[in-house]
Each structure stands twice: as structure tokens, then as C-alpha cells.
Amino acid sequence: AQSVTQLDSQVPVFEEAPVELRCNYSSSVSVYLFWYVQYPNQGLQLLLKYLSGSTLVKGINGFEAEFNKSQTSFHLRKPSVHISDTAEYFCAVSDGPGGFKTIFGAGTRLFVKA
Amino acid sequence: GAVVSQHPSWVICKSGTSVKIECRSLDFQATTMFWYRQFPKQSLMLMATSNEGSKATYEQGVEKDKFLINHASLTLSTLTVTSAHPEDSSFYICSARVGQSGHQPQHFGDGTRLSIL
Numbered sequence: 001a002q003s004v005t006q007l008d009s010q011v012p013v014f015e016e017a018p019v020e021l022r023c024n025y026s027s028s029v030s031v032y033l034f035w036y037v038q039y040p041n042q043g044l045q046l047l048l049k050y051l052s053g054s055t056l057v058k059g060i061n062g063f064e065a066e067f068n069k070s071q072t073s074f075h076l077r078k079p080s081v082h083i084s085d086t087a088e089y090f091c092a093v094s095d096g097p098g099g100f101k102t103i104f105g106a107g108t109r110l111f112v113k114a
Numbered sequence: 115g116a117v118v119s120q121h122p123s124w125v126i127c128k129s130g131t132s133v134k135i136e137c138r139s140l141d142f143q144a145t146t147m148f149w150y151r152q153f154p155k156q157s158l159m160l161m162a163t164s165n166e167g168s169k170a171t172y173e174q175g176v177e178k179d180k181f182l183i184n185h186a187s188l189t190l191s192t193l194t195v196t197s198a199h200p201e202d203s204s205f206y207i208c209s210a211r212v213g214q215s216g217h218q219p220q221h222f223g224d225g226t227r228l229s230i231l
Contacts, residue, residue, distance in 0.1 A: 032217045043120065043207050043222030044158075051217050090157065094217075102148075102220060106157045 002027045004093050004105035012111045015083055021076040021108045023091030033074040034092040034102070035065055044090060050074060061085070086112045115141050118210050120223025128231055129200060135193045135226045137208030143188035144210030148220060149181070152205045164191050198230045 007022040025031060032051050036044040048059025055067040065076045074091060088109050094102040117140040125133055137147060146165050150158040164170040164185035172178050180202075182194040191210075195202055205227050209220035 034219055036222075041123075041205075041225065041227065043118070043209070043224045044220075045222070046219045049219055101160065101163070104157045107155075109155075 002093050002103045004091050004103050006091050006105035006108045008108050010109045010111065012113060013081055014113050016080045018079050019077065019081050019110065021089050021110065023074045023076065023105060025072055025074065025093045027093060032094050033067060035059065035076050036090045036092060038088040038090065081112050083112050083114060085110060116221040117141055118208065118221045118223040120208050120226055122226060123224060124227045126229045126231065127198065130197055133195045133198055133228060135206055137191045137223050139189045139210040142212055145213050146211045147185055147191040148209045149183060149193050150207045152207060158207060195228065200230045203228055203230045
């Protein structure tokens with residue numbers, strides 16, 4: 001069975017500092033990996049996804065993530081955050097081509113301080 | 115592209131009332147739609163998966179008779195909370211996906227905050 005672990009429930013960081021949000025997954029088959037962002041009282045918006053190919057994936061708003069198969073990780077990074085990046089971030093995994101469900105992590109609250 | 119509209123965004127009603135929430139894919143056809151429930155400061159809990167024209171598949175522990183899901187067309191799914199009680203108060207989010215494969219991302223509505231008095 002798949003599972004997703006987001007290691008940090010909250011990450012406070014100062015504006016213009018770099019940030020990394022950690023995500024580890026477990027699955028017995030090949031996976032597809034996603035990062036979503038949720039702003040208050042809204043649904044989730046796709047930031048980026050890894051399906052295959054290059055392990056470094058670039059997404060919207062300057063975010064990128066690196067798929068590391070040996071460490072079963074898919075950490076999200078941004079070199080310089082803005083106040084507007086304050087939100088909840090969810091890592092998600094679904095099975096390979098035959099997959100159907102997507103499993104979400106518990107979320108990481110990124111709080112950017114001025 | 116890939117816009118999902120969820121309506122209403124906020125509902126306050128009395129205990130015992132039934133509430134219907136609509137989820138529409140505006141610019142694409144959604145083979146599969148998902149309904150989630152989210153408690154404060156927690157992740158999304160999948161309630162059910164619906165495919166157009168067939169019965170929804172409910173997750174373990176979710177009452178089928180309580181949470182009625184209809185996916186009558188490729189652009190519309192509805193969730194009806196029947197005889198709602200205060201414990202049903204929550205944030206409900208729908209999402210839509212093209213196809214059934216896991217490589218397709220889900221596109222989310224903005225959620226419905228349901229408050230039962």
C-alpha cells in the first residue's frame with residue numbers, strides 16, 4: 001500500500017530565504033508524485049508533478065522538486081520565498097499506469113515572515 | 115484551462131436539512147470525480163470516487179446513505195449530505211480528473227464550507 005509522509009507540519013521562514021519541504025513516500029510499484037498548494041478557504045492547486053524522465057521537476061511560482069528513488073523522497077524547494085507563498089502544501093502519490101487513487105500527505109504549513 | 119467550479123462555497127443550515135453541493139468541470143470532460151472532506155489543519159480524506167454513469171465507490175467508513183453522490187454527466191457531480199447534523203460540519207472539496215490513470219493530476223474546486231447548526 002502507498003503512503004506519504006510529510007516530515008514537517010510547519011515550516012516558518014523569513015522572506016527571501018530558501019525553503020525545502022520534505023516528502024517521503026512508500027510504494028511497491030512505480031509511482032507518480034505531485035505537490036499541491038492550498039490557500040486559505042480554497043481547493044488545491046497543482047504546483048508540479050513527476051511522472052518519469054528527469055528527476056528535477058520545475059513547477060509554477062518558482063518551485064521545483066527532485067525525485068530521489070533510492071531515498072523514496074520528493075522534496076519541494078524554492079530558492080527565495082515571498083510572503084504570498086504562505087499556504088499549506090500537500091505532497092501526493094498515485095500508483096503507476098494502472099493507478100487510480102491519489103494519496104495525500106498530512107500537509108506542511110509554510111509560513112513566510114517579513 | 116482545467117477549471118473546476120464548486121458551488122456553493124459556504125452553507126449554513128439547520129440540523130436535519132439536506133444539502134447539495136455541485137462540482138462542475140468547466141472546460142474539460144471529467145471521467146472521474148473525487149469528493150474529499152477536510153478537517154481543520156488536516157489533510158484531505160477521500161470520501162468517494164465517482165465515474166460518469168456508474169455508482170460511486172465509497173471509502174471504508176463513509177456512509178453511502180448519508181453522502182449521496184451522483185455523477186450524471188462528464189461535467190457534473192453532486193454530493194448530497196442527507197439529514198445533516200453538526201458532526202457533518204466540515205470543508206468539502208471536489209476534484210476532477212481526465213481518465214482513470216494515476217498520471218493525470220486532479221483539478222480541484224475551491225471547496226464548500228458546511229456549517230450545521
